[in-house]
Amino acid sequence: MGKELTIVLGPTGVGKTDYSIELAQQYNCPIINCDSRQIYREMKIGTAPPSEQQLRQVQHYFVHSHSVEQYYTAGLYEIEAMALLEKLFVEYDKLVMVGGSGMYIDALCNGLDDFPKADLQLRESLMERLQNEGLENLRQQLRVVDRESYDSIDIANPQRVVRALEVTLQTGRKFSDWKSAPKKERPFKINKIGINRDREELYCRINRRVDIMMEQGLLDEVKSLVAFKELPALRTVGYRELFDYLDNKVSLQEAVELIKRNSRRYAKKQLTYWGRDNSINWLNF
Numbered sequence: 001m002g003k004e005l006t007i008v009l010g011p012t013g014v015g016k017t018d019y020s021i022e023l024a025q026q027y028n029c030p031i032i033n034c035d036s037r038q039i040y041r042e043m044k045i046g047t048a049p050p051s052e053q054q055l056r057q058v059q060h061y062f063v064h065s066h067s068v069e070q071y072y073t074a075g076l077y078e079i080e081a082m083a084l085l086e087k088l089f090v091e092y093d094k095l096v097m098v099g100g101s102g103m104y105i106d107a108l109c110n111g112l113d114d115f116p117k118a119d120l121q122l123r124e125s126l127m128e129r130l131q132n133e134g135l136e137n138l139r140q141q142l143r144v145v146d147r148e149s150y151d152s153i154d155i156a157n158p159q160r161v162v163r164a165l166e167v168t169l170q171t172g173r174k175f176s177d178w179k180s181a182p183k184k185e186r187p188f189k190i191n192k193i194g195i196n197r198d199r200e201e202l203y204c205r206i207n208r209r210v211d212i213m214m215e216q217g218l219l220d221e222v223k224s225l226v227a228f229k230e231l232p233a234l235r236t237v238g239y240r241e242l243f244d245y246l247d248n249k250v251s252l253q254e255a256v257e258l259i260k261r262n263s264r265r266y267a268k269k270q271l272t273y274w275g276r277d278n279s280i281n282w283l284n285f
Contacts, residue, residue: 003089003188007034008098009105009274010195011267013206015285017050019195020098021058027094030059032081034099034108036074037236039066042225045218046238048209068225068233073159078107089188102273103153103160109192111184119170126162135235138165145169148176152273156266159232194280196271206263213238214256222246237262 006027008020024031033039037047041064049063061084066072088095099105106112130138138161143150149164164175171178197205222242228234229243238259245255274280 002093004094004191005085005186005188006094006096006191006193007105007109008096008193008195009034009100009102009280011202011270012048012100012263013209013267014195014197014202015205016098016100016195017054019193020096021050021054024058024096027092027096029092029095030061030088032084032088032095032097033060033062034077034081034097034101034104035062036072036077036101036104037233038063038099039072040064040068040233041066042068042228043221043233043239045213045216045221046236048213068228068231072233074101074103074107075112077104078112081108085188100270102270109183109186109190119166122170123162123166126166130158130162135161138162141165142168146174146176149174152176152269154266154269156237156262157232158235190279192277192280194274194282195285196282197285202267203264206267207260210238210256210260210263218242219245219252237266 006023008016008023010016020031033050035047035049037043038049039062040047044064050060054060055063062077062081085095097105097108126138135158138158139150139155142155142161142165146164146168149168153160153164155161167173167175167178196202218238219242222239223246225234225239226243226246229239234240234243241250241255241258241262244250244258245252250258
């Protein structure tokens, strides 16, 4: 019997976790998580990982498995996830993967493109600009030199913006053009299921989830991570806004509203990213 991997994807807050658990229980198999932030064990509230009860229902991999102090990339995820799948497919014919990180899902399904070796001097220069000028200036430069990448990658993630600029400036070829390389063949069938909801309902769910995170102690979690706030893992929605509050740049109420707004924007960006993938079977909840 052929091996099958079913990937449950969709925007933040849409309900991927519940659906993936139902599917995994139906297949009697574990779940491989594919979220670039839920892997971090120190970020247990702001990344909305599966609850302790959900983790008891079905075994999950790549949840709270790494530290924010570890440098982690989609390339490393591809290597580790493929090794895990090879091991699990010995025991299971069907497996479930769930997540909202488009680049991690692409790395697993298609393999990463053969990008040129990093120019460390250029990267250092871009990181210095990030520190001195802020992310917005780099985002606007990316918008000019590679609009397709600007529209498709997570531009709230400094690591992604810097990498896209780095490749484009280093090679004279747009980062988005490099991503059209032939796909790697995988020794298993891949089924992609996309979950979506009416926009108003999705946005209400996102807003409510932010309120729940705050009730659960997100601010205290962020306070405990202040020493790591410059690390790529912490430059993400739900954390950077509260770091700004702690730095007296915004009020707490403003920070919470910014988390909601930026989460909604991220959801929209995720849907745009997957809109070009005709292999996804979409379900509207």
